[in-house]
Structures are given as C-alpha cells and as structure tokens.
Amino acid sequence: MFPTSIFGYPTREEGDPDRVAVLLPGGAYVPARPLLHFAGAVLSSRGWTVQEIWWSVPDGLAGEPRAEWAAGEARRALDAEKAGRLLLVGKSLGSFGATLAAERGLPAIWLTPLLNEPAVVSALRAATAPALLVGGTADPSWDPDLARDLGLPYLEIPGAHHGLEIEGDPVASARHLTRITEEMSRFTAALDS
Numbered sequence: 001m002f003p004t005s006i007f008g009y010p011t012r013e014e015g016d017p018d019r020v021a022v023l024l025p026g027g028a029y030v031p032a033r034p035l036l037h038f039a040g041a042v043l044s045s046r047g048w049t050v051q052e053i054w055w056s057v058p059d060g061l062a063g064e065p066r067a068e069w070a071a072g073e074a075r076r077a078l079d080a081e082k083a084g085r086l087l088l089v090g091k092s093l094g095s096f097g098a099t100l101a102a103e104r105g106l107p108a109i110w111l112t113p114l115l116n117e118p119a120v121v122s123a124l125r126a127a128t129a130p131a132l133l134v135g136g137t138a139d140p141s142w143d144p145d146l147a148r149d150l151g152l153p154y155l156e157i158p159g160a161h162h163g164l165e166i167e168g169d170p171v172a173s174a175r176h177l178t179r180i181t182e183e184m185s186r187f188t189a190a191l192d193s
Contacts, residue, residue, distance in 0.1 A: 002077065003054050006032070011052040013044050020049045020083040024074055024094030026112070027057050027066075035111050035134075035164060038181045039089045046188050048087065053077045057093070067119055070096035078104070087191070092141070092162065098123035105129045107191055109184055112136070112162050115143045124150050132187040134180055136160025138167070155183045 004011055011031070021043040023031050031040065031052035040050040055073050057066065074097030078086060088108040090097045095113035098120050100106070107129040114120045115135070124131065133154035135142035139162040147154045157176045159166050164180065165173035 001080075006052075006054055011054060013040065013050045015044060015047045015049040017049060018083050019047065019085045019087075020051055020081045021087040021089060022074075022077050022081065023050065023052045024070075024077065024088065024090040024097050025053060025055060026092030026094060029091045029163065030054060033091075033163075034177055035180065036089065036091055038177065039109060039111070039184055042181060042185045042188055043087070043089075046185075046192060048188075049083070051077070051081065053094075066093070067096050067117065070094065071099055071119075074100055078106075087188075095120050098127070101129065101131070102126040107131060109187060110134070111180075112139055112141060112164060114141045115146050116141045121146065121150075124152065127152065130187070130191060132183065134164065134183065136162070136164050139164075153187070155180060 023036050023040055025031055044050050061069055070093045078100055086106050088097050088101050088106055091111040095110050101108045102123045105128050108131045110133050112135055113133055131152045133147055133152055135147060136157040138159050144156060157164055160176060161167055
C-alpha cells in the first residue's frame with residue numbers, strides 16, 4: 001500500500017468523498033514539488049479529495065519494465081478509490097497512467113507527459129475524457145508538433161525543461177508556475193460546470 005503520511009503530513013486531503021483526484025508523481029518528482037503541490041491545492045480549493053501517491057521506483061528499472069511498473073502503480077492507486085468521479089494528475093513517469101485514464105474515461109492533467117513513449121501517446125490518442133497537457137520546449141520528452149496533433153488542450157512553456165522551469169531563471173520559472181496553476185484551475189473549473 002502507499003504511505004498515508006510523509007514526514008508527519010497526511011498524503012490525503014479530504015474533500016468531497018465522491019470526487020477524488022489522484023496525483024501520480026514522476027520518477028524523482030514527488031507530490032511535494034511545486035507542480036504537483038499546486039495541482040493538489042487547486043483541486044482541494046474546488047472541494048475535491050486529493051490523494052497523493054508517493055512511490056519509489058525500484059533500482060535498475062528502465063524501459064518497458066519501468067513503464068509497466070508505473071502503470072501498475074497507477075492501477076493500484078485507482079483501484080483503491082471508490083469515488084464516483086476520479087481525476088488523474090500525472091507528472092512524467094506518472095503519465096503511464098494515461099492508459100488507465102483512456103480505459104476508464106477519466107479526465108486528467110498530464111504535466112510533462114512522456115510524448116516520446118509510444119504507450120503514452122497511444123493512450124492520449126484514445127482519451128475520451130477531457131485532458132490537459134503541459135510541457136516545455138527544452139524538455140526532450142515534449143514534442144510540440146505531436147502535442148498539437150493530439151487535439152487535446154495544452155500549455156507549452158517556451159524554454160522550460162522537464163521540471164517546467166527555466167534553467168538559471170527562478171523568477172521566470174515562478175511566473176510560469178503561476179500560468180500553469182491558472183491553467184489547471186481553469187481546466188478543473190470546466191469539469192465542475
């Protein structure tokens with residue numbers, strides 16, 4: 001099972017028990033990092049229950065086994081939820097949860113989705129529920145042409161790397177974080193209307 005607290009803080013913030021957002025981290029990008037923290041804050045402010053998933057990728061996993069492990073962890077997290085409405089927020093490695101989102105018709109926010117992974121791209125193409133993509137042009141896993149081709153709403157941050165920050169410019173990075181948070185807020189507001 002996933003931890004119920006980290007550093008003494010709960011990994012679940014209770015809101016509406018019938019609306020649960022599951023936050024899937026990246027390989028090294030934990031839910032306390034800014035993108036996932038503010039995704040959770042936006043959802044919590046809109047009354048959603050927010051469940052952070054904290055995982056530790058097993059050493060030596062790469063390629064297909066790593067993708068399968070991440071998809072399995074996403075499945076385990078979703079299967080633990082009994083709410084009538086679920087929403088996925090995935091960062092990087094967490095975007096392997098896109099297959100589940102497509103299978104179950106779940107809305108999702110994908111932060112730096114791995115657009116260089118065929119399984120993720122196929123799942124995004126198969127999505128029937130609303131989804132938001134956020135990526136940066138300095139991220140090798142982001143493909144601007146493919147993002148446009150998918151036909152899903154997306155926000156592209158010029159010059160941002162895989163952490164959606166501008167290397168060497170923390171002020172610009174903070175401004176972009178505000179833009180990303182605003183876009184996540186608009187997206188989740190539309191789900192509730």
